[in-house]
Amino acid sequence: MGLLTIGAFARAARLSPKALRLYDSLGLLVPARVDPVTGYRLYAPEQLEQARLVAWLRRIGMPLALITRVCGLDAGAAAREIRVFRARAEAEAAARRDLAGFLIEHFERKDSAMTSATPPLEIRYAALSDTGLVRETNQDTAHAGSRLLAVADGFGSGGAAASAAAVEVFRRLDAGAIPAGALLNTLEDAIGSAAELVARTGTGSAPEETGTTLTAMLWTGSQLALVHIGDSRAHLLRGGELFRITHDHTAARSMVADGRITKAEAESHPQRSLLVRALARGADTTPDIRLRHAEPGDRYLLCSDGLSSVVAEGEIRRVLTAAEEPSDAVRELIALANGAGGPDNISCVVADVRERPPGA
Incomplete structure (x- = not known):
C-alpha cells in the first residue's frame, strides 16, 4: 500500500x-x-x-x-504513565463528586415532615494541645466552641503565629449566623483570608517556609461542614467503627493516588510528611470541603500529626470508644502520644453529637 x-x-x-x-x-x-x-x-x-x-x-x-x-516511551513505561494518569483522573473525579455532593446536600430542601421528625442536635466538646516531649515550643493551635472545631499545625520560623492566625479567621464564624445558601462561599472566603494572613506571618530569612495545616468543622445545627488542608486529620466514630474522613495532602499520599507506591509503603516513605498543600506562601492552598450529616451518638476527633504519626488507629478507636466525656478522651490521647515518645506537638479536639435536652 x-x-x-x-x-x-x-x-x-x-x-x-x-x-x-x-x-x-x-x-x-x-x-x-x-x-x-x-x-x-x-x-x-x-x-x-x-x-x-x-x-x-x-x-x-x-x-x-x-x-x-x-x-x-517503550510499552512498559507507557503503561506506567497511563496508569498514573488514570489514578490522577480518578482522584480529580472523586474531588468533583465530593463537591457536587456538598452542593446537593446544602441546597436540597427537606420536606416539612422530615424536618419536623429530626430531633434538635448539639455538640459537646473539648480541646487540648501539648508541646510533647521533644519540641521546645508548641506551634499547634486547637479550638473547640459551640459552632467551630479546629486544629492547625504550624511549621517554619513563624509556625505558632501561622496556626493561630488560621484558626482565628475561622473563630469569627463561631460568633455569627451564616446566611442560608452562603455556607460554601463563606468557607471558601475564610480559607482565602486565612491563606493571606498566614502568608504575612513569616519571619526571619526564609518567610516562605512558614505555614500551617488546618482541619476545621463548622457546626450548622444538624450538619458539620469540613474544611481540610494539610496532614492534620479528622476521624468519625460511629456505631463502634472509626472512619478517617480526611486525606493527607502529602507527597507520599499523592504517590499512592498516582499508583506509584502502596498505602503501606506510604507509612514509612521519606516524603510521608512533605506537604503538597498547606496554608503557606507559594503553596497550593486549595482545601477539601465536605458536608457531613450528623447523627446522635457520633463522636468526632480532629488531631495534628503529633498524635496520628505515633499512635495507631486501633488505639485511637479504643480511647474514643471507652472515654465517657470528650475531655477524658483528649487527655488520654495526648498521654498516649507522649507515652510513645512525644516527638512532636500534639493537639486533639473531640466532639460528641447528642440530642438537645428539652427546653435547652
Whole structure:
C-alpha cells in the first residue's frame, strides 16, 4: 500500500484532518512526506498504529504534551504513565463528586415532615494541645466552641503565629449566623483570608517556609461542614467503627493516588510528611470541603500529626470508644502520644453529637 492522503489517513485513524494538522505542528504525528508543490500531507500505513493510539489517549482526556511523552516511551513505561494518569483522573473525579455532593446536600430542601421528625442536635466538646516531649515550643493551635472545631499545625520560623492566625479567621464564624445558601462561599472566603494572613506571618530569612495545616468543622445545627488542608486529620466514630474522613495532602499520599507506591509503603516513605498543600506562601492552598450529616451518638476527633504519626488507629478507636466525656478522651490521647515518645506537638479536639435536652 502506498502513502495515504490526509483525508484517507484521517478516516482510517478516526481522527479529523484538522487534528492531524495540529499533531504535525506539535511534532506528535509528522507526515511521512509533504508534497513540495501542493503542500499536501501524505502518511505511511505503518503510522496508523500511533495515530490510533493518539486518538484513544485523547478520548481518555490526556493532554497533548503528555501524549507526546507517552508515544516516545517503550510499552512498559507507557503503561506506567497511563496508569498514573488514570489514578490522577480518578482522584480529580472523586474531588468533583465530593463537591457536587456538598452542593446537593446544602441546597436540597427537606420536606416539612422530615424536618419536623429530626430531633434538635448539639455538640459537646473539648480541646487540648501539648508541646510533647521533644519540641521546645508548641506551634499547634486547637479550638473547640459551640459552632467551630479546629486544629492547625504550624511549621517554619513563624509556625505558632501561622496556626493561630488560621484558626482565628475561622473563630469569627463561631460568633455569627451564616446566611442560608452562603455556607460554601463563606468557607471558601475564610480559607482565602486565612491563606493571606498566614502568608504575612513569616519571619526571619526564609518567610516562605512558614505555614500551617488546618482541619476545621463548622457546626450548622444538624450538619458539620469540613474544611481540610494539610496532614492534620479528622476521624468519625460511629456505631463502634472509626472512619478517617480526611486525606493527607502529602507527597507520599499523592504517590499512592498516582499508583506509584502502596498505602503501606506510604507509612514509612521519606516524603510521608512533605506537604503538597498547606496554608503557606507559594503553596497550593486549595482545601477539601465536605458536608457531613450528623447523627446522635457520633463522636468526632480532629488531631495534628503529633498524635496520628505515633499512635495507631486501633488505639485511637479504643480511647474514643471507652472515654465517657470528650475531655477524658483528649487527655488520654495526648498521654498516649507522649507515652510513645512525644516527638512532636500534639493537639486533639473531640466532639460528641447528642440530642438537645428539652427546653435547652
